[in-house]
Amino acid sequence: MGELVSGSQRVLLRTVDVARETGYSVQQVRNLERLGVVPPAARSSNGYRSYTPIHVQALRAYRGLAGAVGAVAARQMLAELRTETIAEAAAAINAVHVRLAREREEALRAQRALRAIQAEANTAEFEQESDAMTITELAGALHVRPSTLRFWEQEGLVTPERVTSLRARRYGLSAIRAARIVVALRGAGYSIPAVREIMGSLHRLDGPGETQHILRQRLDQIATRTVALLRAGADLAAVVTSAQEPDGVCT
Structure with a gap:
C-alpha cells in the first residue's frame, strides 16, 4: 500500500496512512467507514483495505461538518452529498451556513x-x-x-x-x-x-x-x-465533485 500510481490512476493508501493524514486513529477510520462517512474501501486479495485521497478529504470534511451540525447530522449529510447533483449538494451546504447565521x-x-x-x-x-x-x-x-x-x-x-x-x-x-x-x-x-x-x-x-x-x-x-464549517469547505467541495466522476474518485 501507499503506492503512487502514475498517470490518471489513483493513489492507494493504507488505513494507517489515512489515520495519519486525518488525525483519526486507525480504529476510528474503520468505524467511520462502517458508518458510511466515507465510501467503502477497496479490498486487496489479502483482505487489506485500499483507500484513496477522496477518503482522506471525506474524513476531513466530516470533522468540520460534525463540528458545525453534530456527528449524526454530518454522517447523514455526507452520505447524501455523494448521491446528489452539484447544485443539490451546494444548496445543502449553503443551508448549513444559513442555519448558523x-x-x-x-x-x-x-x-x-x-x-x-x-x-x-x-x-x-x-x-x-x-x-x-x-x-x-x-x-x-x-x-x-x-x-x-x-x-x-x-x-x-x-x-x-x-x-x-x-x-x-x-x-x-x-x-x-x-x-x-x-x-x-x-x-x-x-x-x-x-x-x-x-x-x-x-x-x-x-x-x-x-x-x-x-x-x-x-x-x-x-x-x-x-469556523469549523469554513475549514471543511475545500474538502466538502472535493467530496461533491468526486461524486460526479465516473469512478467516484478524486485524485
Missing part, C-alpha cells in the same frame, strides 16, 4: 431583548399594577399559546399570581418580564433546562451579568461551529 441572529436578538427588559425593570413608570395580565392576554402579547405558559409554569420558568376562587392565573409585572425573557431565550434556541439555568441566574446578585455571559458563550459557540 440564523442562530447567531436569534442569539443577538435575545441579547437585545434581555437588555431592553432589564432597562424597563429599572424604570419607575413601568411599575404599574394595572399592567398585570390574564393568561390569555399575556399569551396574545407574546404570540404563544396559553398551554405554553402553563408548561413554563410547570417547569418553574414563569410563576403567575393566582386570583379568584377558580384560581385563574394573573401575571404581575415580574412574571410578565420573566415570560418575555423566556420567549427571547427559547427563540434563540435554548432548551428548557438551559432556560431554567438562565432564569435562576437572574435572581442571584450578578444575575443579569451572568445571563449576558451565557448568551455571549452561545455566540462564541456559533462562531466556533461556523
Whole structure:
C-alpha cells in the first residue's frame, strides 16, 4: 500500500496512512467507514483495505461538518452529498451556513431583548399594577399559546399570581418580564433546562451579568461551529465533485 500510481490512476493508501493524514486513529477510520462517512474501501486479495485521497478529504470534511451540525447530522449529510447533483449538494451546504447565521441572529436578538427588559425593570413608570395580565392576554402579547405558559409554569420558568376562587392565573409585572425573557431565550434556541439555568441566574446578585455571559458563550459557540464549517469547505467541495466522476474518485 501507499503506492503512487502514475498517470490518471489513483493513489492507494493504507488505513494507517489515512489515520495519519486525518488525525483519526486507525480504529476510528474503520468505524467511520462502517458508518458510511466515507465510501467503502477497496479490498486487496489479502483482505487489506485500499483507500484513496477522496477518503482522506471525506474524513476531513466530516470533522468540520460534525463540528458545525453534530456527528449524526454530518454522517447523514455526507452520505447524501455523494448521491446528489452539484447544485443539490451546494444548496445543502449553503443551508448549513444559513442555519448558523440564523442562530447567531436569534442569539443577538435575545441579547437585545434581555437588555431592553432589564432597562424597563429599572424604570419607575413601568411599575404599574394595572399592567398585570390574564393568561390569555399575556399569551396574545407574546404570540404563544396559553398551554405554553402553563408548561413554563410547570417547569418553574414563569410563576403567575393566582386570583379568584377558580384560581385563574394573573401575571404581575415580574412574571410578565420573566415570560418575555423566556420567549427571547427559547427563540434563540435554548432548551428548557438551559432556560431554567438562565432564569435562576437572574435572581442571584450578578444575575443579569451572568445571563449576558451565557448568551455571549452561545455566540462564541456559533462562531466556533461556523469556523469549523469554513475549514471543511475545500474538502466538502472535493467530496461533491468526486461524486460526479465516473469512478467516484478524486485524485
